[in-house]
Amino acid sequence: MSNPAETVNLAVIAGDGIGPEVVAEGLKVLDAVTTAKVARTEYDLGARRWHATGETLPDSVLEELRDHDAILLGAIGDPTVPSGVLERQLLLRIRFELDHYINLRPAKLFPGVASPLDVQRVAPDGIDFVVVREGTEGPYTGNGGALRVGTPQELATEVSVNTRFGVERTVRDAFARAQARERKHLTLLHKHNVLSYAGHLWRRTVEEVGQEFPEVTTAYAHVDAATIYLATDPGRFDVIVTDNLFGDIVTDLAAAVTGGIGLAASGNINPDRTAPSMFEPVHGSAPDIAGQGKADPTATILSVAMLLEHLGRIDEARRIENAVAADLASRSDTVRSTSEVGDAIAAAATQG
Amino acid sequence: MSNPAETVNLAVIAGDGIGPEVVAEGLKVLDAVTTAKVARTEYDLGARRWHATGETLPDSVLEELRDHDAILLGAIGDPTVPSGVLERQLLLRIRFELDHYINLRPAKLFPGVASPLDVQRVAPDGIDFVVVREGTEGPYTGNGGALRVGTPQELATEVSVNTRFGVERTVRDAFARAQARERKHLTLLHKHNVLSYAGHLWRRTVEEVGQEFPEVTTAYAHVDAATIYLATDPGRFDVIVTDNLFGDIVTDLAAAVTGGIGLAASGNINPDRTAPSMFEPVHGSAPDIAGQGKADPTATILSVAMLLEHLGRIDEARRIENAVAADLASRSDTVRSTSEVGDAIAAAATQG
Ligand SMILES: CC(C)[C@H](C(=O)O)[C@@H](O)C(=O)O
Ligand SMILES: CC(C)[C@H](C(=O)O)[C@@H](O)C(=O)O
Numbered sequence: 001m002s003n004p005a006e007t008v009n010l011a012v013i014a015g016d017g018i019g020p021e022v023v024a025e026g027l028k029v030l031d032a033v034t035t036a037k038v039a040r041t042e043y044d045l046g047a048r049r050w051h052a053t054g055e056t057l058p059d060s061v062l063e064e065l066r067d068h069d070a071i072l073l074g075a076i077g078d079p080t081v082p083s084g085v086l087e088r089q090l091l092l093r094i095r096f097e098l099d100h101y102i103n104l105r106p107a108k109l110f111p112g113v114a115s116p117l118d119v120q121r122v123a124p125d126g127i128d129f130v131v132v133r134e135g136t137e138g139p140y141t142g143n144g145g146a147l148r149v150g151t152p153q154e155l156a157t158e159v160s161v162n163t164r165f166g167v168e169r170t171v172r173d174a175f176a177r178a179q180a181r182e183r184k185h186l187t188l189l190h191k192h193n194v195l196s197y198a199g200h201l202w203r204r205t206v207e208e209v210g211q212e213f214p215e216v217t218t219a220y221a222h223v224d225a226a227t228i229y230l231a232t233d234p235g236r237f238d239v240i241v242t243d244n245l246f247g248d249i250v251t252d253l254a255a256a257v258t259g260g261i262g263l264a265a266s267g268n269i270n271p272d273r274t275a276p277s278m279f280e281p282v283h284g285s286a287p288d289i290a291g292q293g294k295a296d297p298t299a300t301i302l303s304v305a306m307l308l309e310h311l312g313r314i315d316e317a318r319r320i321e322n323a324v325a326a327d328l329a330s331r332s333d334t335v336r337s338t339s340e341v342g343d344a345i346a347a348a349a350t351q352g
Numbered sequence: 353m354s355n356p357a358e359t360v361n362l363a364v365i366a367g368d369g370i371g372p373e374v375v376a377e378g379l380k381v382l383d384a385v386t387t388a389k390v391a392r393t394e395y396d397l398g399a400r401r402w403h404a405t406g407e408t409l410p411d412s413v414l415e416e417l418r419d420h421d422a423i424l425l426g427a428i429g430d431p432t433v434p435s436g437v438l439e440r441q442l443l444l445r446i447r448f449e450l451d452h453y454i455n456l457r458p459a460k461l462f463p464g465v466a467s468p469l470d471v472q473r474v475a476p477d478g479i480d481f482v483v484v485r486e487g488t489e490g491p492y493t494g495n496g497g498a499l500r501v502g503t504p505q506e507l508a509t510e511v512s513v514n515t516r517f518g519v520e521r522t523v524r525d526a527f528a529r530a531q532a533r534e535r536k537h538l539t540l541l542h543k544h545n546v547l548s549y550a551g552h553l554w555r556r557t558v559e560e561v562g563q564e565f566p567e568v569t570t571a572y573a574h575v576d577a578a579t580i581y582l583a584t585d586p587g588r589f590d591v592i593v594t595d596n597l598f599g600d601i602v603t604d605l606a607a608a609v610t611g612g613i614g615l616a617a618s619g620n621i622n623p624d625r626t627a628p629s630m631f632e633p634v635h636g637s638a639p640d641i642a643g644q645g646k647a648d649p650t651a652t653i654l655s656v657a658m659l660l661e662h663l664g665r666i667d668e669a670r671r672i673e674n675a676v677a678a679d680l681a682s683r684s685d686t687v688r689s690t691s692e693v694g695d696a697i698a699a700a701a702t703q704g
Contacts, residue, residue: 159496256579
């Protein structure tokens, strides 16, 4: 961990749908908590810009992003834009170009939060794990193609690309995170009985890198079986490491069982710090509720805490987490607006 | 639906682990219920044979299997056999060679069955849907490979192969199943915002084939979001259609939320009847409890019901399902052995 950053050059991509609303609350809490000098630059990226100019992420903007200490992203995506355009050309392009090879997604059931699970029965000791999702390989590379599109002979392929380089750096990061936790347990999720080439690479890498971490115990679960465990025994997990697509799937389920994507934060992290990391709620742009002050900003606020932690400002990160925990514990059936939730957490974090 | 089969030439592959125990109960119930003349041939396939002879599925056995009306499979897989060998060379080989392009997996929460979900809150109207999983394409084709294995330059790929032919026949089957159900609703699960080539093929095919089924309403969910729905609102689903890998993942989760894989039945179906279909519990060989009479045979017994239904013996299928439902409704905390459960269901099905 580097020394705490005293100045934070922050790029903000509010994005589409509820993105601007939740980002506003994230920034409110950031301002309330941090003593760092924060310089913010807002980038107008997403559906509006694409409609107006056809641009998703101009090269010049990508280069500007590189000059920041971190990026805060709201949400990307709109039903008026063809599927995949903003996802691949904007969101995934940032993750790939800035080498965000660790997509870090904590899953914690905070006290007072309702889970769809019968928690007393299936998770009596609570739920508290973190998923280390590989972020720059797997089926997300855009490799693949289509032939004879629109004919009865159409053929479409998607290629999952996995390298020892990419897998090893992810696995090592996951082991280090497991090592730093109380339970020191790492579970690899894959499907090596069917996806043998990639599966065996992941498996061997976990075995080999594991020798550097003798205190960490390891387990393996097929991704299908893992969804069963997430529903029936989520407390078994401490750190999960998995590929980009399996990670995408299980982190949505993990969010669901810990109270919903309204609470799920994530970091797209470049651990080598060769480029800024990006923090974003796991949820999408939710166009159906955009602009109504209904969105829960908690996931974004927790993403701000992850951002501060990444910048070495651990105390401030903890204060936000504690404020969120206190707010969650005291939530009643009274519906609060997006900004009321932000106000409450900002106030608690300032006192905390 | 063809006329009810009066003679059933049945191939039985009991397989590994708990396979033989649960298959014995499935056959017990079959014998108790059916008035068809059943001729059974047992095939010794699985870990034992592989250890003894190195064989997984000899070509001659595959040809013999073709001469049957249906196949009942217990479970395949053993920790003493390298991962992927029995899965690919035996189980997947049968599914592919016999063109089991519909992998049908009902998910129903029977009265009296405990779900890990807080059902009163998240599924007050019950859970009753069926997943139509494509069975012969997607990431399951074994396409892909590895280069420079064991070196820092290792590269491993997995190729998802999707054809209009394969997708269309699956989608049409799923629409027909939706059409025959009360709610007439079909949900496509995919990830077309990232896996664009395959995703767009699936999406377009659903739109086009849907025109043949004007009464069926359709919806789409990304596979990651679908896991959230399965945990928080599973009642929304009626028929799900999806690819081989997504289907594998969501059917384990579907089994979990409807009471566990001890109850989940499946059919590997060749709807064109150019080869026998194969029925099997969704669970695996569970070597940790094998030979102890602890396995729940219910999933296999329900798979026998699907087998009878496939052979047009609808009444007998319903009698088994009703007997299972009655047994599940009356289960207490008293632990019963595998054969006691089979006895009870066989007795109820005979009276029913
Ligand atoms: C929007 C989409 C491209 C993205 C992903 O699949 O990674 C999202 O689901 C996520 O998990 O951040
Ligand atoms: C054993 C394995 C190859 C198989 C699959 O992935 O299809 C199993 O998980 C299943 O769902 O039937």
